[in-house]
Amino acid sequence: MSFSIVQDHAVWTMLTRERKALLLDRLAVEGRLVAAALAIELQVSEDTIRRDLRELAAEGRLTRVHGGALPASPTHRPLAERSAMQTEAKVRLGRRGAELIRPGQIVILDGGTTHMALVQALPRNLHATIVTHSPTIAAALEPFERVDVILIGGTLLRLSMVALGAATAEAFGRISADLLFLGVTGVHPEAGLTTGHPEEAELKSRLIRSAAETIVLATPDKIGATSPFQIAPLASVTALVTLGERPSWLPSGLAHLGAGP
Amino acid sequence: MSFSIVQDHAVWTMLTRERKALLLDRLAVEGRLVAAALAIELQVSEDTIRRDLRELAAEGRLTRVHGGALPASPTHRPLAERSAMQTEAKVRLGRRGAELIRPGQIVILDGGTTHMALVQALPRNLHATIVTHSPTIAAALEPFERVDVILIGGTLLRLSMVALGAATAEAFGRISADLLFLGVTGVHPEAGLTTGHPEEAELKSRLIRSAAETIVLATPDKIGATSPFQIAPLASVTALVTLGERPSWLPSGLAHLGAGP
DNA sequence: CACGATACTGAAGGACATTGCATGAACCTG
DNA sequence: CAGGTTCATGCAATGTCCTTCAGTATCGTG
Numbered sequence: 001m002s003f004s005i006v007q008d009h010a011v012w013t014m015l016t017r018e019r020k021a022l023l024l025d026r027l028a029v030e031g032r033l034v035a036a037a038l039a040i041e042l043q044v045s046e047d048t049i050r051r052d053l054r055e056l057a058a059e060g061r062l063t064r065v066h067g068g069a070l071p072a073s074p075t076h077r078p079l080a081e082r083s084a085m086q087t088e089a090k091v092r093l094g095r096r097g098a099e100l101i102r103p104g105q106i107v108i109l110d111g112g113t114t115h116m117a118l119v120q121a122l123p124r125n126l127h128a129t130i131v132t133h134s135p136t137i138a139a140a141l142e143p144f145e146r147v148d149v150i151l152i153g154g155t156l157l158r159l160s161m162v163a164l165g166a167a168t169a170e171a172f173g174r175i176s177a178d179l180l181f182l183g184v185t186g187v188h189p190e191a192g193l194t195t196g197h198p199e200e201a202e203l204k205s206r207l208i209r210s211a212a213e214t215i216v217l218a219t220p221d222k223i224g225a226t227s228p229f230q231i232a233p234l235a236s237v238t239a240l241v242t243l244g245e246r247p248s249w250l251p252s253g254l255a256h257l258g259a260g261p
Numbered sequence: 262m263s264f265s266i267v268q269d270h271a272v273w274t275m276l277t278r279e280r281k282a283l284l285l286d287r288l289a290v291e292g293r294l295v296a297a298a299l300a301i302e303l304q305v306s307e308d309t310i311r312r313d314l315r316e317l318a319a320e321g322r323l324t325r326v327h328g329g330a331l332p333a334s335p336t337h338r339p340l341a342e343r344s345a346m347q348t349e350a351k352v353r354l355g356r357r358g359a360e361l362i363r364p365g366q367i368v369i370l371d372g373g374t375t376h377m378a379l380v381q382a383l384p385r386n387l388h389a390t391i392v393t394h395s396p397t398i399a400a401a402l403e404p405f406e407r408v409d410v411i412l413i414g415g416t417l418l419r420l421s422m423v424a425l426g427a428a429t430a431e432a433f434g435r436i437s438a439d440l441l442f443l444g445v446t447g448v449h450p451e452a453g454l455t456t457g458h459p460e461e462a463e464l465k466s467r468l469i470r471s472a473a474e475t476i477v478l479a480t481p482d483k484i485g486a487t488s489p490f491q492i493a494p495l496a497s498v499t500a501l502v503t504l505g506e507r508p509s510w511l512p513s514g515l516a517h518l519g520a521g522p
Numbered sequence: 523c524a525c526g527a528t529a530c531t532g533a534a535g536g537a538c539a540t541t542g543c544a545t546g547a548a549c550c551t552g
Numbered sequence: 553c554a555g556g557t558t559c560a561t562g563c564a565a566t567g568t569c570c571t572t573c574a575g576t577a578t579c580g581t582g
Contacts, residue, residue: 013295015542017326045542050559051324065548066558101304124292135412135553136403138396151396153414155431163412171414171428232409262526277530296568306532310568329570 011046011201014042021053027062027071027096027122028140030087034068047192048128089243094118096241096259097181100215103127105178109137111162112183113219116140122147131175133163150175157200164199172203172210180211182237186225187218189249192234194227201229213238217259268450275303281313288332290322295329320373330416350504354478355379357502357520358442361476366439369468370398373425375478377401383408392422392436394464411436420462427462433464433471441472447486448479450510453495455488462490474499478520484508 014022019042027033035053057064057235062072067085094117096220099163101107104127109115111134121141124149128215141149152171154163182204193216195201207213223242241256246256274281280303288294296314300307318325323333355378362368364390370376372395380401387408394413395505395521404456413432415424427486443465447455454477469475475498500516507517 013328014300015293015295015326015331017331018293037403039349041325046558047543047560048541051541054560065278126474133412134412135396138417141417142397143417145419149417149419151294151412151414151417153412154428155392156399156402156410156412158403158406158410161400163414167432306569308570309531312531315570484534 014044016052019044019048021057023049023052023056023069024061025120027069029091031119032068032070033062036067038068067245089123089219090114090117092243092259093219093241093243095121095259097215097217098122100129100239100257101126101179105129106131106176108132108172108175108177108180108211110134110181110183110204110207111137111160115181115183116193118217119180131172131177133168133172134161135163136161157197159197160200162200164203169203169206172206174251175210177211178213180207180214182207182231184213184216184217184218185222185227187216187234187240188226189224189234189247191226191230193237194225195229195231196227198229201231204231208232208236215239215241217241220244264269276286277313280305281307282319284313286318286320288330293329293331294323294369298328299329301482317401338384342522350480351445353380353504353520354480354502356382357518358478359383361500361518362389362440363385366390367392367437367511369393369433369436369438369472371395371442371444371465371468372398372421375480376442376444379442379478392433392438394429394433395422396424397422401479418458420458421461425460425464428466430467430483433467436471438472439474441468442474443468443475443477443492445477445479445492446483446488446494448477448507449487449502450495452487452491454492454498456490456492459490462492469497470495476500476502481505 022042023033023038033053035046035049039049053062053064053069054063057069060072060106062069090113093114095150096119097115097118103120105130109118109130109132111132115134115137116208122144124144126144128137129148129150130141131150131152135151135156137150138151141147152168153164154165154168156162162258182193184193184204185196188194193204195204208231218241220239220243224247234254235251237254239257240250241257241259243259245258249254264340270480283303284299285292294314296307296310300310303310304318314323314325314330315325318330321333321478325328326488351374359382362383367390370391370393372380376395376398380398380519383405383407387405387472390409390411391402392411392413394415396412396417399410399412402408413424415426416427417423418425443454445465446457447453449455454465455510456465470494475497477500480500481504495515500518501511502518502520504520506519511517
C-alpha cells in the first residue's frame with residue numbers, strides 16, 4: 001500500500017476493531033465524536049471514520065448525527081451534555097488521578113463525570129478495590145478484571161446519579177479506604193469544599209472520614225467557586241489536582257498536583 | 262522481549278505449542294496481535310500465524326479480528342456481546358414486561374440484558390419505585406424522572422454485574438415489593454428455575470420472598486434448559502413470559518403470557 | 523529398522539474485508 | 553438561495569482470510 005503512514009521506525013497498524021472500540025470509549029468519555037477531527041487524529045480518511053460510525057450506529061452503539069456521533073438513545077441529555085463540557089480538562093485530570101492509585105489499594109470513587117474520566121484512564125490490568133455509590137461508575141468498571149468493585153446502595157439522587165440516605169452513610173461508615181477521590185462543585189479559600197445538595201454534602205463529609213487520604217480533581221471552573229453547602233474545610237484534603245498553577249491561597253499543608261498537558 | 266533465531270548456525274525450531282503460548286503471552290502484555298508482524302518476527306508464514314490464531318480463537322483464548330487478534334476478554338465482550346444476542350427476543354420480552362408494571366408500584370428489577378431491554382421499553386413518564394442491585398440497570402434508569410431508584414449495594418459479581426453478599430441479601434430482606442422481575446438462565450419442568458452461580462441463586466431465591474409477585478421473562482434458549490444451581494421450583498413464579506406458546510409442562514397455577522410480535 | 527499414520531508447515535488460488543477516492547445528493551450556514 | 557461541508561454509494565486497489573494440496577518431520581507400532 002502506498003498511502004500508509006510510514007513513521008521512520010514502525011507503522012502502527014490499527015486494527016479495525018480497535019478503532020471502533022476506541023471510538024466507543026472516546027464517546028463514553030467525551031459524550032460526542034467529530035468525524036473530521038478523528039480522521040486526522042487516527043490518520044485515516046474521513047470515509048473510514050464515517051463508515052465506522054455508520055456501522056456502530058447500525059448496531060445501536062451510538063447515534064449518528066451530521067458531522068459525527070452522539071451517545072445512543074438511552075442517554076439523557078443533561079448527563080450527556082455535562083460530560084461534553086470541559087472534556088479536555090476532565091480527561092487530563094482523570095489521567096493524573098488514575099496515576100495516583102497504587103496496586104492493591106482500597107479506593108473510594110465519588111460520582112461525577114470527572115471520575116468517569118478517571119475510570120477510563122485506569123490501566124486495564126489494575127489490581128485494586130474500588131468502592132463507589134455511583135451506579136454509573138460501577139457499570140464503567142466492568143471491563144477491569146482485576147478490580148473488585150464494592151457498590152454502596154441507597155436512594156438514587158437523580159441529578160448526580162449517586163446513592164444517598166441513611167443506609168448509604170452507614171455502609172461507608174464501615175469502610176476504611178486508602179484513598180478517596182472526592183467530587184465537589186467549589187473549592188474556595190474560605191468556604192472550603194462545597195456542593196449544591198445538602199444531603200450530598202453531608203455524605204461527602206462522611207466519605208472523607210472513611211479514607212486515609214482525600215484527593216480532589218478540580219476543573220478550572222471550580223477553583224475559587226462556591227456552592228451553597230459546605231462539605232469540609234480545605235484542610236481536610238490531602239491533595240488538590242488542577243490543570244494550572246497552585247492557587248496562592250491554598251493552605252500550605254495541602255499538596256497541589258498539576259495535570260498539565 | 263527479544264530472542265535470537267539463529268544460534269551457532271542451528272535454527273531454533275519453535276514448537277507449535279510454544280508459539281501459541283508466546284502468542285497468548287504477547288496478547289496479555291500488549292493487548293493485541295497483528296498477524297503480519299508476528300509472521301516476520303517469528304519467521305513463519307502468515308498462514309501459520311493465522312492458523313494459530315484461528316485455533317486459539319476456537320478454544321476461546323482470544324478473539325479473532327481482521328488483521329490479527331484481540332483479547333477474548335471474558336469480561337468485556339460478554340456484556341457487549343451478550344446484549345447483542347437475541348436482541349429481537351429481548352426487546353419483545355422487555356416491552357411485554359414493561360406493560361405489566363402499574364403506576365405507583367414497587368418493583369424489584371434483577372440484572373441482565375433482558376431487563377435492560379425492559380428499562381428501554383418503559384414509558385418516559387412512568388411513576389414507580391424500582392429497586393435493583395444492578396448498577397447497569399440503575400444507570401439506565403437515569404432518564405426516568407418520575408421513577409424513584411433504590412440501589413442495593415454489595416460486592417459486584419463481575420460476570421453478571423450485580424451486587425452480591427450478606428449486605429445485599431439483608432438489604433433486600435427489608436423490602437416488600439409488589440413485583441419482581443427475576444432473571445434466570447434455565448426454566449425446566451423438574452429442575453425449576455436455575456442459574457449458573459451458587460451465590461446468585463441464593464440471592465435470587467431471597468428476592469422471590471421479597472416480592473408479592475414474581476415474573477420471569479424467558480428467551481427461547483432458556484425454556485427447557487437447566488443450569489447448575491436451583492433458585493426455586495417453578496411454582497414460586499407468578500407468571501412466565503415467553504415468545505411462543507405456553508409450554509405444556511407448565512404447572513397449571515402458573516400464568517403464561519405471550520410476547521408475540 | 524521399516525512402515526504407515528499423524529501433525530505441522532508453506533504455498534496457490536479464490537473469497538472476502540478494508541480502505542481511499544470520485545461522484546452526486548443531502549445538509550447546514552449565513 | 554448560494555456556497556461550503558458532510559454524506560452515501562460505487563469502484564478499484566490492496567490486504568487478509570480460508571481451503572486445499574503437497575512436502576517434511578515426528579510418532580507409534582510391528
